[in-house]
Amino acid sequence: xxxxxxxxxxxxxxxxxxxxxxxxxxxxxxxxxxxxxxxxxxxxxxxxxxxxxxxxxxxxxxxxxxxxxxxxxxxxxxxxxxxxxxxxxxxxxxxxxxxxxxxxxxxxxxxxxxxxxxxxxxxxxxxxxxxxxxxxxxxxxxxxxxxxx
Amino acid sequence: xxxxxxxxxxxxxxxxxxxxxxxxxxxxxxxxxxxxxxxxxxxxxxxxxxxxxxxxxxxxxxxxxxxxxxxxxxxxxxxxxxxxxxxxxxxxxxxxxxxxxxxxxxxxxxxxxxxxxxxxxxxxxxxxxxxxxxxxxxxxxxxxxxxxxxxxxxxxxxxxxxxxxxxxxxxxxxx
Numbered sequence: 001x002x003x004x005x006x007x008x009x010x011x012x013x014x015x016x017x018x019x020x021x022x023x024x025x026x027x028x029x030x031x032x033x034x035x036x037x038x039x040x041x042x043x044x045x046x047x048x049x050x051x052x053x054x055x056x057x058x059x060x061x062x063x064x065x066x067x068x069x070x071x072x073x074x075x076x077x078x079x080x081x082x083x084x085x086x087x088x089x090x091x092x093x094x095x096x097x098x099x100x101x102x103x104x105x106x107x108x109x110x111x112x113x114x115x116x117x118x119x120x121x122x123x124x125x126x127x128x129x130x131x132x133x134x135x136x137x138x139x140x141x142x143x144x145x146x147x148x149x
Numbered sequence: 150x151x152x153x154x155x156x157x158x159x160x161x162x163x164x165x166x167x168x169x170x171x172x173x174x175x176x177x178x179x180x181x182x183x184x185x186x187x188x189x190x191x192x193x194x195x196x197x198x199x200x201x202x203x204x205x206x207x208x209x210x211x212x213x214x215x216x217x218x219x220x221x222x223x224x225x226x227x228x229x230x231x232x233x234x235x236x237x238x239x240x241x242x243x244x245x246x247x248x249x250x251x252x253x254x255x256x257x258x259x260x261x262x263x264x265x266x267x268x269x270x271x272x273x274x275x276x277x278x279x280x281x282x283x284x285x286x287x288x289x290x291x292x293x294x295x296x297x298x299x300x301x302x303x304x305x306x307x308x309x310x311x312x313x314x315x316x317x318x319x320x321x322x323x324x
Contacts, residue, residue, distance in 0.1 A: 012305045015318075017277060019258060019312065023255055023259075024255055025159040026162050027155055028155050032158065032176065
């Protein structure tokens, strides 16, 4: 990216500065203050539990924190006792997890070997074609809709 | 609020070039001001605070728009637009030439600014109206310093060309 020539740029900057320096402020629409007051009134009229948590009354915030803490404790206690209630052993066994993973990779490998190269290429080409088609349709729709605005 | 509403609205509308969005931004600025009323009530720099908030919210809007448009629009344009295309979109009243009133001239300048593409208008407005330095603008817009300089240069050149076609030159303004 070539930067503009400094001398001509300074002249251009001076010209534009002269054009813009006394430009008056744009007049705000008359209804702006009414909109702001209406929004403030709407905000004041809404119930406190619709407001941001930081705006809740202190008592409500404290009560919410206590209830949340109690709910978390109950949930943790219930989950820790759940297996015992069912009489099952839910302890995590790493070797069992690895064995399942190995079995899955073997199945996936044998499936991949069973598919011929022609089918694989056709599948990749179809996916690519669909991707391009969706991208094109999306882009065309976006441009068509945005140009109408 | 009335004392500052033109300032806030002008900042927003010049950056966004969208009246409805500028009104929404101005409304949000004054809601924030209301929330910080205790700090701002007797603060002599309340106007500056409002201006900075308006600028930041407007830039957030502009950045969101830019992300949305970049994919489909900016790829298709080489970046060097013809000022005549912009000028063609500005209806110049007959009175715009020699005998243009101050008000007509100001309106034409605003319309010419609005006609600039966003990537040129935003840095130009930040430089000339918000008094920001090139480096600061580059940081704000998260683009390179060179790009900011080039975009502002193109914006200036396009603006001068459009206004010349409307019969307005820098010399006219100073007289």
